[in-house]
Amino acid sequence: MNKLNIDANLDDPDGFYAQLLALHEPLDEAASHALNAKLVLILANHIGNREVITQAFDLAFKSTPRSSHTF
Amino acid sequence: MPLNSQSELLYPYRRSPDQDRALSAPARKPVIIVGAGPIGLTVAIDLALKGIPVVILDEAEGIGVGSRAICFSRRTLEILSRLGCGDQMLEKGVQWNTGRVFRKDRQIYEFNLSPEQGFKHPAFINLQQYYMEGYLAARVQELAARGATLDLRGGNKVTALECFDDYVSLEITTPDGPYTIEADWLIACDGPRSTIRSLMQLDFKGRVFEDNFLIADVVMKADFPTERWFWFDPPFNPGQSALLHKQPDNVWRIDFQLGWDIDREAVIRPENVIPRIEAMLGPDVTFELEWVSVYTFQCCSMQRYRHNRVLFAGDSAHQVSPFGARGANGGVQDADNLAWKLALVIAGKAPAALLDSYDSERRQGADENILNSTRATDFITPKSPISRLFRDAVLDLVEQAPFARPLVNSGRLSVPAIYDESPLNGADDPSLPTATRPGAPLVDLPLPDALGSWLLKRAGGRFQLLVIDHDIPAKEPQGDTFEVSGIDIAIVRLSTTNAPLARPRYLGNAASAVYLIRPDQHVAARWTSYNRSAITAALHTAIATVSEPLSEPA
Numbered sequence: 155m156n157k158l159n160i161d162a163n164l165d166d167p168d169g170f171y172a173q174l175l176a177l178h179e180p181l182d183e184a185a186s187h188a189l190n191a192k193l194v195l196i197l198a199n200h201i202g203n204r205e206v207i208t209q210a211f212d213l214a215f216k217s218t219p220r221s222s223h224t225f
Numbered sequence: 226m227p228l229n230s231q232s233e234l235l236y237p238y239r240r241s242p243d244q245d246r247a248l249s250a251p252a253r254k255p256v257i258i259v260g261a262g263p264i265g266l267t268v269a270i271d272l273a274l275k276g277i278p279v280v281i282l283d284e285a286e287g288i289g290v291g292s293r294a295i296c297f298s299r300r301t302l303e304i305l306s307r308l309g310c311g312d313q314m315l316e317k318g319v320q321w322n323t324g325r326v327f328r329k330d331r332q333i334y335e336f337n338l339s340p341e342q343g344f345k346h347p348a349f350i351n352l353q354q355y356y357m358e359g360y361l362a363a364r365v366q367e368l369a370a371r372g373a374t375l376d377l378r379g380g381n382k383v384t385a386l387e388c389f390d391d392y393v394s395l396e397i398t399t400p401d402g403p404y405t406i407e408a409d410w411l412i413a414c415d416g417p418r419s420t421i422r423s424l425m426q427l428d429f430k431g432r433v434f435e436d437n438f439l440i441a442d443v444v445m446k447a448d449f450p451t452e453r454w455f456w457f458d459p460p461f462n463p464g465q466s467a468l469l470h471k472q473p474d475n476v477w478r479i480d481f482q483l484g485w486d487i488d489r490e491a492v493i494r495p496e497n498v499i500p501r502i503e504a505m506l507g508p509d510v511t512f513e514l515e516w517v518s519v520y521t522f523q524c525c526s527m528q529r530y531r532h533n534r535v536l537f538a539g540d541s542a543h544q545v546s547p548f549g550a551r552g553a554n555g556g557v558q559d560a561d562n563l564a565w566k567l568a569l570v571i572a573g574k575a576p577a578a579l580l581d582s583y584d585s586e587r588r589q590g591a592d593e594n595i596l597n598s599t600r601a602t603d604f605i606t607p608k609s610p611i612s613r614l615f616r617d618a619v620l621d622l623v624e625q626a627p628f629a630r631p632l633v634n635s636g637r638l639s640v641p642a643i644y645d646e647s648p649l650n651g652a653d654d655p656s657l658p659t660a661t662r663p664g665a666p667l668v669d670l671p672l673p674d675a676l677g678s679w680l681l682k683r684a685g686g687r688f689q690l691l692v693i694d695h696d697i698p699a700k701e702p703q704g705d706t707f708e709v710s711g712i713d714i715a716i717v718r719l720s721t722t723n724a725p726l727a728r729p730r731y732l733g734n735a736a737s738a739v740y741l742i743r744p745d746q747h748v749a750a751r752w753t754s755y756n757r758s759a760i761t762a763a764l765h766t767a768i769a770t771v772s773e774p775l776s777e778p779a
């Protein structure tokens with residue numbers, strides 16, 4: 155399985171999303187960034203497959219403008 | 226800043242007869258090496274052992290002082306053993322296995338360089354660079370006293386050079402005034418600010434890390450353990466890193482990361498250095514400063530290490546930040562790689578094109594060293610807020626999640642390059658173990674005393690054929706050496722009965738193996754049985770000579 159699964163794969167999408175936001179709720183922005191960084195590391199290690207991770211990196215990168223400022 | 230100078234004039238300026246020659250008839254030497262640092266001295270010894278006359282020029286008159294290399298790798302020890310200085314290094318050097326990593330005031334993990342059995346040399350020793358240079362300089366003088374044409378000239382500064390198709394002309398400044406000397410081959414080992422490189426207007430490109438490090442060598446009587454301690458964000462150097470590492474003679478290397486915007490003059494004043502160190506070591510530890518300096522590190526390389534008759538080796542060709550101890554260790558591998566090739570070219574046994582493989586093999590080595598030391602520096606000195614965020618995330622996770630440990634990078638210690646893409650590599654039999662594939666340095670092996678006690682004591686200095694659990698066919702030469710195209714190949718016979726580790730390291734599941742070994746102890750080609758014409762072809766490949774078409778008897 156060297157292909158990133160980009161189809162819906164979570165049982166309870168609304169529940170997952172709410173859980174993620176709730177996790178960040180008590181944190182200020184800097185702490186939220188730190189938490190996200192740890193999530194990336196923890197999940198990447200769990201996946202443990204560089205090909206899959208690379209596809210995830212690509213998808214995330216391509217869907218993100220170089221600068222978040224819009225004019 | 227010298228606080229306790231170690232300098233001795235090991236090679237004081239002496240007038241050479243070459244200085245008395247008419248301007249129109251300068252002396253011409255087969256090889257001139259510029260720079261008697263660790264790399265220049267290593268190449269000089271290797272060439273001298275191969276019978277090549279060498280002149281070494283250095284503007285200084287003795288070994289350098291100050292805080293420079295302290296960690297020397299197994300590969301360096303193996304190479305220096307071949308050249309006759311390994312035992313001194315090993316005897317004087319400090320061996321260490323345990324490393325501890327701290328964050329703030331807590332240990333977050335420790336590691337052990339678990340000594341792998343069956344090697345003559347440890348993975349690493351710690352030793353001041355001035356000892357290494359001292360042993361090498363003494364070896365040069367010993368070989369010269371025994372008749373080698375090895376002429377180490379202190380107080381000789383190269384100030385100009387002119388390159389011709391088949392030689393190089395150098396202008397030297399001495400206390401007695403200038404003279405001119407010519408060389409068929411010039412080896413530039415004149416360090417990171419290489420005069421030769423600037424005179425030839427060659428690029429040295431890379432990255433400067435925007436950070437300063439205070440490097441102090443202190444003498445303490447305290448009984449600190451012989452370990453490597455690394456701190457992220459310690460209370461005594463908040464927001465920065467620090468390192469404590471043992472050297473012989475009760476000397477300890479201390480590195481303090483300082484950040485970018487600092488007053489470089491002020492930080493090295495004893496009244497500023499001493500409180501810092503006291504805060505690190507605690508109030509009860511008495512110490513003396515041996516040497517203190519501030520460094521900014523960079524990772525740079527030349528684009529090519531061979532420019533016709535001029536060859537660059539060591540820091541003149543490439544420079545790395547010291548995290549991972551790859552500067553001198555990488556440069557010693559340059560020397561090891563270059564000497565046999567140049568010796569064969571000078572002897573007319575190999576084409577000058579063999580020297581292009583020096584460039585490609587050692588640029589690969591330098592690229593690996595630069596990659597590793599850049600990554601370590603990026604971890605220690607995060608270059609942006611986001612890289613600091615990830616660095617701190619790793620450190621936050623380390624104590625609870627073992628997966629984060631291998632992500633912590635306070636320097637990946639030097640390992641030898643494996644020249645996988647080398648044009649000199651010949652046949653490979655993939656059923657043999659990957660660690661000893663063509664391009665790789667030999668892996669050491671204990672041997673019975675009668676066979677020389679260690680494989681790496683037997684190997685090197687010439688081409689060899691390592692024949693394991695195999696009988697050379699009766700119709701083939703059976704002696705201890707045979708010749709191919711004017712090059713002697715010495716046969717080393719081993720069996721898994723008297724050298725059992727040959728099984729995992731050289732045979733794997735194969736019943737027998739035959740390895741062609743280069744003079745720098747790297748594998749050139751390998752097979753599971755002896756085939757004379759295959760060996761001949763591989764030797765030609767290994768010396769960059771186009772082989773005659775194989776006329777294999779059917």
Ligand SMILES: Cc1cc2nc3c(=O)[nH]c(=O)nc-3n(C[C@H](O)[C@H](O)[C@H](O)COP(=O)(O)OP(=O)(O)OC[C@H]3O[C@@H](n4cnc5c(N)ncnc54)[C@H](O)[C@@H]3O)c2cc1C
Nearest residue numbers: 260262264284294295296383415416420539540552553554
């Ligand atoms: C703080 C620090 C820590 C380090 N730690 C390690 C470590 O642990 N392990 C490791 O492997 N490496 C380490 N290094 C790197 C190591 O010190 C260098 O890689 C090594 O000294 C390079 O040797 P070299 O012979 O190429 O050059 P150098 O040692 O710089 O020698 C160059 C020589 O050329 C001479 N010279 C220069 N110009 C001229 C001229 N025009 N004419 C005549 N002579 C000239 C100089 O006098 C000098 O003797 C460290 C470096 C630093 C700064």
